[in-house]
Amino acid sequence: MKADFEHRQAAHCETGVTMSLLRNKGITQITEPLAFGIGAGLFYVYVPFVKINNGPAIAFRTFPGVIFKRTCKALDIPIVRKKFNSKEQAAAFLQEQIDAGNPVGCQVGVYYLSYFPKEYRFHFNAHNIIVYGKEGDDFLVSDPIMEQATHLTSYELERVRFAKGALAPKGQIYYPAKHVELTNEKVKLAIIKGIKNNVQNMLHIPGWFGGVAGIAWTGKKIKTWRDKLGIEKAGLYLAQLVRMQEEIGTGGGGFRYIYAAFLQEAQAYVPNDQLPGISAEFTKAGDLWRTAAVQAAGIYKGRIGTQADFNVMGDYLLEVAEIEKKAFTALKKIKW
Amino acid sequence: MEQKDVPQDKGALGKMTREVCYATDENGKYVTSLSTGWEVKNGALDTTWKDIEGRIAVARQKVTAGEASPVLFFMEYRLMDINILKDYTGLWKWQIKKHLRPAAFNKLSQKILQRYADAFNVSIDKLKSMDIDEG
Numbered sequence: 516m517k518a519d520f521e522h523r524q525a526a527h528c529e530t531g532v533t534m535s536l537l538r539n540k541g542i543t544q545i546t547e548p549l550a551f552g553i554g555a556g557l558f559y560v561y562v563p564f565v566k567i568n569n570g571p572a573i574a575f576r577t578f579p580g581v582i583f584k585r586t587c588k589a590l591d592i593p594i595v596r597k598k599f600n601s602k603e604q605a606a607a608f609l610q611e612q613i614d615a616g617n618p619v620g621c622q623v624g625v626y627y628l629s630y631f632p633k634e635y636r637f638h639f640n641a642h643n644i645i646v647y648g649k650e651g652d653d654f655l656v657s658d659p660i661m662e663q664a665t666h667l668t669s670y671e672l673e674r675v676r677f678a679k680g681a682l683a684p685k686g687q688i689y690y691p692a693k694h695v696e697l698t699n700e701k702v703k704l705a706i707i708k709g710i711k712n713n714v715q716n717m718l719h720i721p722g723w724f725g726g727v728a729g730i731a732w733t734g735k736k737i738k739t740w741r742d743k744l745g746i747e748k749a750g751l752y753l754a755q756l757v758r759m760q761e762e763i764g765t766g767g768g769g770f771r772y773i774y775a776a777f778l779q780e781a782q783a784y785v786p787n788d789q790l791p792g793i794s795a796e797f798t799k800a801g802d803l804w805r806t807a808a809v810q811a812a813g814i815y816k817g818r819i820g821t822q823a824d825f826n827v828m829g830d831y832l833l834e835v836a837e838i839e840k841k842a843f844t845a846l847k848k849i850k851w
Numbered sequence: 852m853e854q855k856d857v858p859q860d861k862g863a864l865g866k867m868t869r870e871v872c873y874a875t876d877e878n879g880k881y882v883t884s885l886s887t888g889w890e891v892k893n894g895a896l897d898t899t900w901k902d903i904e905g906r907i908a909v910a911r912q913k914v915t916a917g918e919a920s921p922v923l924f925f926m927e928y929r930l931m932d933i934n935i936l937k938d939y940t941g942l943w944k945w946q947i948k949k950h951l952r953p954a955a956f957n958k959l960s961q962k963i964l965q966r967y968a969d970a971f972n973v974s975i976d977k978l979k980s981m982d983i984d985e986g
Contacts, residue, residue, distance in 0.1 A: 526871040526883070548873070548881070568899070568930065569906075626930070634863035634896055638935050661868045662885070679938035680931075754898035761892050763870045767852055772873035776881035798875065802852060805891075812891040815898045 517648030518616040522657040522664035526766030526773060527576075528643040530556065531659025532620045533583045535645055539618055540694045542592070544702055552777030553589050553705045554582030555712035557770055560725040561733045568637060570755030573733070575769035577716065579641030579682060583620065583689060585712070589705035593692040598685040602673055605686030609646060609654075612688070618647035618657070622687040624678020630658070630665050635763070640682040646672070660763055703784040707851045710781075713774075714847045717839065727840040734832030741825045750815035753828070757808045757815075768801025771839075775801065789849060796842040800835055807831035857884045862893035903930060914981060920956030922947065924981050925971040939970035 520539055525531025525547045533550040537543075551557070555577060562572040576582075587594045599605035612619045624640040625631055648655035653666040667675070676686045717726040724732055733756075740749035760769040766776075778794035810828045813819040854874040864870060869885040876882050910927040913919040926936055937944050942963075949955045950967075959967075961975070968978045977983055 524868075524871055526873060566932075569902070570899075630867065632863050632866035634900065635867065637930055660870060663868075680935035683938065751898060751902050754895040757891065757895040758899065761889065761895075763864060763868075766871065766873040767857075767886075772852060772881070776873045779881050795879070798852070805852065808891050808895075812894045816894050 516613050516616070517650070517655060518613070518618045520618045520645070520647040520657065523659070524662055525659040527551065527556075527764050527770070528659050529579065529582045529641075530554070530773070532643045532645055533586055535657065535659065536618065536620055536690055537587075537592070540592075540691050542590075542691070542695065542697055544697055545586070545590070546780060548773050548777035548780050549702070549706070550582065550586050551770070551773045552713070552781065553709035554584075554586040555709045555716060556582045557713055557774045558716055558725070559727070559729050559769075561729050561736075563724055568755065570752050573756055573759045575760055575765065579643075580622070580687075580689075585709070586705075587691055589708050590695065590697060590701060592695045594689060595692050596687070596689040598687045600685070602677055602686065605676060605688075606669070606673060608688060610649075612690070613646070613649050613654075617690065618645050619688045619690045620644070621646055621672075621676055622684035622689075623672075623675035624680070624684060625675070626678060627671070627674045629667065629671050630661070638678070638680045640678050640680055640684055699784055706781045706784055710846055714843050717843045718847065727836045727843065730839065731833050731836035734829040734836065736829075737832065738822075738826050738829035741820070741822055746814075746820050749825070750817075750820075753811040754815045757811050760804055761808055768804045771797050771801030771804060785851065787849060787851075789845060793842050793845050796838055796845070800838045800842065803831060803835050803838065807835070854882060854884050857886050858889040858891075859887045860890040860893065862888040862890070863896060864888040864892075903927070911981065914953075917953055920951055920953045921978055921981050922950050922956060922967060925967070925973070925978065928983070929971050931970075936970060940966045942966065 523535050525534060530547045530550040534545055534547045537545045558574065558577045560574050565572040597608060621644050623642050623644055624638065625642045626636050626638050645657040646654050647657055652669050654669065654672050655664065656667050657664050676684055678684060720726040740752060744752065761767065766773040775794045775797035778790050778797065782790045807828060810831060814824060852874045854876050857872050857874050865887055869887050871883050872886045873881055874884045906927045910924040914921055914924050933944050933947050936947055950959065964975050964978065968975045971978060973983060
């Protein structure tokens, strides 16, 4: 059994799944950048006192699962979302959907994801794929970050759907319940809502470690890493920062480029003189994040490593925080 | 980032796919571009793996020297921490901490050993001997 489904590659897994599932329901206006922006995907957080893979817990995007939910909600598209306690029930529900020709989003862990090379397999449980059919014992899989569609055996799929640890997927399945006719007006309102939501999250989130304040805080912290952690561990921390920022799934520049693309596309629905300029500011932020990554690489590869080098690294983040603060403040001031 | 600057470096990513990057064309308009990878990211991944391999080697030494049980080795080998291992085995954290000591580990029942073996995806024999194919 195989649903009528076309694999589409995207930069990021959850927005890619969202875009593809909506498109499959005949909702064709929603591109990856629109899904990211309407879902208010852009974020920054450095969670203090928590370690992931022995390094800092840093994220450049909003909490997993939220983008799909927010995007569909803003567009008044009903969704179905299920988690399971039993593997049998999870498998049976998936089979029902496939028999009905309905492609579904699945949350999976990547540690046992067989088509990932070893280097990319960590206990990261918030990856998203689409399952759209079954041939023999093989499930047909559309992983948005991959160029081609792929497949997993029923055992392999069960294993990744029931990966354990933080954000355990618990067999989670989700999909838009039905086709909804989207008017331009509705997309426009969803875009405005998404922007407002993102302004809120980046400028006004409580605490010192999230949003633009969190970026500046990280910048200041990095300057102390050399003394506090020693050069080797500091390098490891910087490597983790760069991986979260640039690794496959981000579209480059810690998702800042996807957000800049979103603001360009938004212009078609919400014409506004300021949007192109603000979009360019996010491009600038993305570029500076990448410049910072090059500096970080100099440190973790051992080419540089004086305190002055760490200060330069920290200052890049302080500068990024300023750019993003200005850009979001400009978005906040727009009278829609 | 401009489209012409989208990096095309070789690395682990190439074993899987090329990735989509968002970049601007000559008119400043955003387009998607495929990238084979970026050496800055390769360096980050290499640094992370070098650290992991170091931790695995230290854990193996500790087990061989009788300072820790194979649970420590496999925890590092499978990139786990106690929280992840707790979820895979269904044991309590304090139990796992206890089982990290060779004396406690040597007294474990087959049933508990099997839980660890399943969590680490190895046989009980290999769990005890650390004799694994490092591929």
